[in-house]
Amino acid sequence: MGVAKTLYKEGHNITAMDKGKSRVQLVQSYSNQALLADATDMVVLRQIDIENFDAAVVSTGIDQHASILITLHLKELKCREIIVKAEDSDHGRILLAVGADRVVFPEEEMAKKLAHSLSRPNLLDFIPLGEDITVAEIAPPTHFHGKTIASLKLRQKYHVELIAIKDVLDGSFKFIPSPETFFKDTDIMVCIGKLEDIERIQE
Known part of the structure; x- marks a missing residue:
């Protein structure tokens, strides 16, 4: 949500998607469109014309399977840039293999910064x-x-x-x-x- 909030405040057009109703309600104030939908469903991604987006940011918490599947769908739909949060190095390598352009490790980066x-x-x-x-x-x-x-x-x-x-x-x-x-x-x-x-x- 932090990424969406920052980009929205900087004037970017944001579409947010989550299958959790409470999270969709939270992000409504920081997006142009907040969708209650499952991003692992390729039909859903195709309906929002993902190929016209400048970038997609994928963050699914600890659900590694979901992030891998979403990344694969985004690549097949020719999303211009795919940025994905990874849980660990193995997860990151898989994400890059299936089409992620950039993989981030927020917890690891924060731990290094704290140290x-x-x-x-x-x-x-x-x-x-x-x-x-x-x-x-x-x-x-x-x-x-x-x-x-x-x-x-x-x-x-x-x-x-x-x-x-x-x-x-x-x-x-x-x-x-x-x-x-x-x-x-x-x-x-x-x-x-x-x-x-x-x-x-x-x-």
């Missing part, structure tokens, strides 16, 4: 972009306050790029801030680089 946040409390949030590169939010240390970006020489000293500054007080966001921007005690740095280099900023 990182516990072991790295100075990082407020982060997104791994690959084996070595991460985008991370970090509070500037107190000795940064009142100094300009240029004077701190972040690239030379820490080998990181500052791509944005967020002010937690007024909610403002400066993308690619000027080198003459002064750091305030209400700022959050958004940096890209190796995780260990970003962490060195707080040392």
Whole structure:
């Protein structure tokens, strides 16, 4: 439901489907069309012209059989992009084999993020972009306050790029801030680089 809610608020046209009446009622506020139907039924999917959708997101909880069958039907109906929630790696491999374009592991990803946040409390949030590169939010240390970006020489000293500054007080966001921007005690740095280099900023 979280995906539907976010996309709907961003102005996308959302069709939601579930065979549970209570869940359909919950998602009605965040969709253009909420259908009480069984997505494992290929006839149902064909009736909503799924081939005209930009993407389909499949999340069936722990019912792996249902997600595999729905994915297979979506592929046969030429859905443009199929994104499916998987329970484990074996489930994920099967989904990819039957036609999923992308498989996500929300529980595993959240567990990794929690573990990182516990072991790295100075990082407020982060997104791994690959084996070595991460985008991370970090509070500037107190000795940064009142100094300009240029004077701190972040690239030379820490080998990181500052791509944005967020002010937690007024909610403002400066993308690619000027080198003459002064750091305030209400700022959050958004940096890209190796995780260990970003962490060195707080040392």
